[in-house]
Amino acid sequence: MRSRISTASTTTGCTSSAGRERSRASLIRMSPSPGRVIGIAVGALAILGIGVYGPAMLLGPLPDVQVRVDTAQASAPATTSVVLPADDASAVAFIEDDGQAALVAASADDEAAPIGGAAKLVTALVVLDTLPLTADDDGPDIRIGPEDYTDYLRYSAEGSRTVQVSPGDSWTERDVVRAVLLASSNNHADTLARWAFGSVDAYVTTANEWLDEQGLTSTSVADATGLSGDNVGTATELTRLAGLALAEPTLAAMLEGDSGAPTPSDDRRIPDAIAHLGDEGIRAISRSFTDEAAITFVWTAELRSGDERRTMVGAMTGVDDYDTLDPAVIAAVEGMQAASEPIEVIAAGASYGEVTSAWGDRAQLIATAGRTDAAFGAVAEDASVDVEPFTTSPVGRQVGTVTVAIGEREVSSALELDRAITDPGPIWRLTHPGLLIGAFLDGNA
Structure with missing residues (x-):
């Protein structure tokens, strides 16, 4: 076992x-x-x-194209400047569609100074603002009293402008305004102020409040006539007053030679004492001389460019004599006419730059439409090119805009490509991982 x-x-x-x-x-x-x-x-x-x-x-996403602006094509177009006298206060403007005066140029010493009879423009405008006239109405009757007649005698003795009146005469509001505007009548300026406001002092208070409401902060009045040296303003603000006068239907009709509806008041003969340089296409709005202000001239003129018409206004103060005034005014109007001629701001078909892809495709940025504009003395800026980010694009596609600013206005045109930027294909994609990864990270940043 x-x-x-x-x-x-x-x-x-x-x-x-x-x-x-x-x-x-x-x-x-x-x-x-x-x-x-x-x-x-x-x-x-x-x-x-x-x-x-x-x-x-x-x-994966492709990297965006790179944009290069053609600085030569984008450089600012040449514009015509308006030359004004260096020694006197002056300004020019054009009337915009809304009736406002848009300043084009003003002299360097455009500071508040006596404006003489141009103060009557304030008188007429303030009265019509308070008691307006319609086209078919001459307004209430104004009875000539002792104080009105005394003014007439006093101003006549001083050599100041007047239009004759007699005690007991009856003038319509329209006729008194016509005498103030066209005849630069000093006695009618006081009559109109007293009738509308009760006294000249009450008128002065209301008129200065009205000037503040209009934003005319450099202009103030001390009487209804402009005879006092305390009636002050700037040439720039006088162009704005001129614009307001042209926008007031009653005053505009009077300056055009039409006093309004055909009523009996048209029979009263009132001289056009302010008219000056009419043969040069110039319509005077105010013309006066005082010891404090020297010559003050406010005017308007029509500017033509092809079928287009523009209205300009101008003002000069402190001018010593008409030998100095007349050529200066004519030169200012001619300068405004030249400045109103359209200039090519954006050229149709011009290349404003180039786009380049990372894989070598190139295309020009072509303006699809030409743009012209009147500079009116404003300085045009260099063109601004704005291109939306993209990677590929067919030919002719709008990819951005070109814009040129002239003063406060802007004009622009679409930009399109003159050739396609296409996908680079698989070989380029597979051999350029760094660029593609970068594009992916940029898109998710």
């Missing part, structure tokens, strides 16, 4: 040892070699490259 047990035990031990050896050999055969590990890694990366990198590069 002992012998069999010993044999069995020995046999079992041998069998277990052999099994362990076989298991160890099997495990060795199943373990991958280093070469195989590297192969598996390379294969995995290849699969990832094909599955991720390729689609990312082929379908």
Whole structure:
């Protein structure tokens, strides 16, 4: 018994040892070699490259084109400036569609100074603002009293402008306004102020309040006539007063030689004493001389450019004599006429720059429409080119605008490409990962 047990035990031990050896050999055969590990890694990366990198590069966003502005084409177009006398206060403006005077140029010494008879423009405007006239109405009758007649005698003796009146006369409001505007009658200015406001002092208070309401902060009046040196203003604000006078239907009709509806008041003869330089196409709005103000001249003229017509106004104060005034006014009108001629601001078909893609495609930025404008003395700025970011585009597509500012106005035209910017294709995409990744990051910034 002992012998069999010993044999069995020995046999079992041998069998277990052999099994362990076989298991160890099997495990060795199943373990991958280093070469195989590297192969598996390379294969995995290849699969990832094909599955991720390729689609990312082929379908990812492209970088935006680069824009280069043609500085020569975009440089400011030449404009004509309006030259005004250097020694006297002067200003010129053109009348906008809303009736306001838009300043074009003013002399350097455009400071508040006596304005003489131009103060009568304030008188007429303030009275008509308070007691307006309609086209078919001459307004109430104004009876000439002793104070009105005394004014006539006093101003006549002083050598100031007057229109004769007699005690007991009856003038319509329209006729008195005509005498103030066209004849620059001092006695009628006082009569109109007293009739409308009760006294000249009451008129002065109301008139200065009206000037403040109009934003004419440099202009103030001390009487209804302008004879006092305390009636002051600037040439610039006188052009605005001229614009207001032209916008007031009653005054505009009088300046055009039409006093209104054909009523008996038209029979009253009132001289057009302010008329000056009419042969030059100039319509005087106010013309006066005082010791304090010297010559003050306010005028209007029509500017023509082809079929277009524009109205200008101008003012000069402190001029010593008509030999100085007349050529200066004519030169200012001629300068405004030259400045009103349209200039080519944007040239149709001109290239205002170039776009370049990262893969080498190029296209010119072409203005689709030409633009002209009258500068009226304003300085045109360099063209501003604005291009929306893009990567590819067909030919002829609008990609931006070109804009030129002239003073407070702007003109613009669309910009289109003269050739297509196309997709660079798969080879370029696959070989320029840095640019594509950068474009992706920029788009998600």
